[in-house]
């Protein structure tokens with residue numbers, strides 16, 4: 001899962017920072033990135049003084065192959081950030097656009113944060129991932145393709161963030177999902193995320209995270225997430241809902257909704273914490289498009305056999321029917337048109 005030769009750091013942003021530094025040194029000035037993103041993916045490039053140009057994405061939120069092909073031709077001093085978002089891999093057209101980019105000397109950075117548990121990744125010049133999103137480790141990320149820089153010593157702030165994440169992980173393991181326990185868990189997670197947000201200077205992954213990573217039975221972890229996802233998907237599809245990432249749902253099951261922020265809030269009130277939530281960035285120009293039709297459902301929060309049973313309980317008919325867009329209401333989303341729509 002962590003490829004040989006990769007540099008281990010404390011989070012995904014730091015892995016992207018190492019890549020951004022190298023891109024700048026290579027003369028790259030602009031990064032072509034998807035228009036569906038989280039700021040933490042983008043910020044490391046901006047901090048290195050690189051311009052980020054967002055390109056339209058397709059139904060799966062992957063870069064649009066044709067637009068990318070045209071954008072590559074604009075300027076040689078560019079790089080591409082291709083995120084395997086929600087575990088999705090590039091289709092044939094995007095793969096060939098990415099190959100074309102590399103053939104033109106435009107480096108491709110593959111972000112495998114959501115596809116970390118997949119057996120393989122799309123080809124690129126750099127591979128990066130945050131380890132702490134899909135694995136039960138308090139910190140961690142890796143970058144492959146960069147040189148091996150001498151990383152500075154971990155500072156007190158790095159250790160503090162790790163400690164906060166350990167507390168959150170501990171709470172997350174507790175069974176039960178009373179409103180009070182959800183609130184406590186959310187507070188702990190919020191504090192850990194807040195602390196991690198500022199840690200942009202690449203440092204080594206903590207000793208404890210490394211130890212946990214080495215002890216983790218990755219195969220069993222992957223299997224349990226897949227099994228939870230499969231049960232959840234079967235139920236969603238039987239209820240007439242649309243699942244976008246049925247084949248890659250180890251990162252969370254992606255469903256289409258009418259209004260993602262409202263659905264996330266309703267789910268939260270029902271005790272379900274959406275694992276990947278990309279709200280519209282503040283300050284994004286009004287005319288800029290932003291997807292607000294995707295919500296992720298967790299497949300791991302309580303790694304207990306009862307997890308899906310619990311989830312079904314929380315996804316009450318009221319929550320689902322008022323907020324989720326049933327398959328039949330979606331224009332042009334039949335299975336024949338898009339294999340990711342695996343509904344009836």
Ligand SMILES: Cc1ncc(COP(=O)(O)O)c(C=O)c1O
Nearest residue numbers: 011012013038040041111113130
């Ligand atoms: C696709 C992707 N890349 C990178 C990151 C940054 O990872 P970290 O939060 O560990 O810095 C995230 C964080 O959510 C992400 O979703």
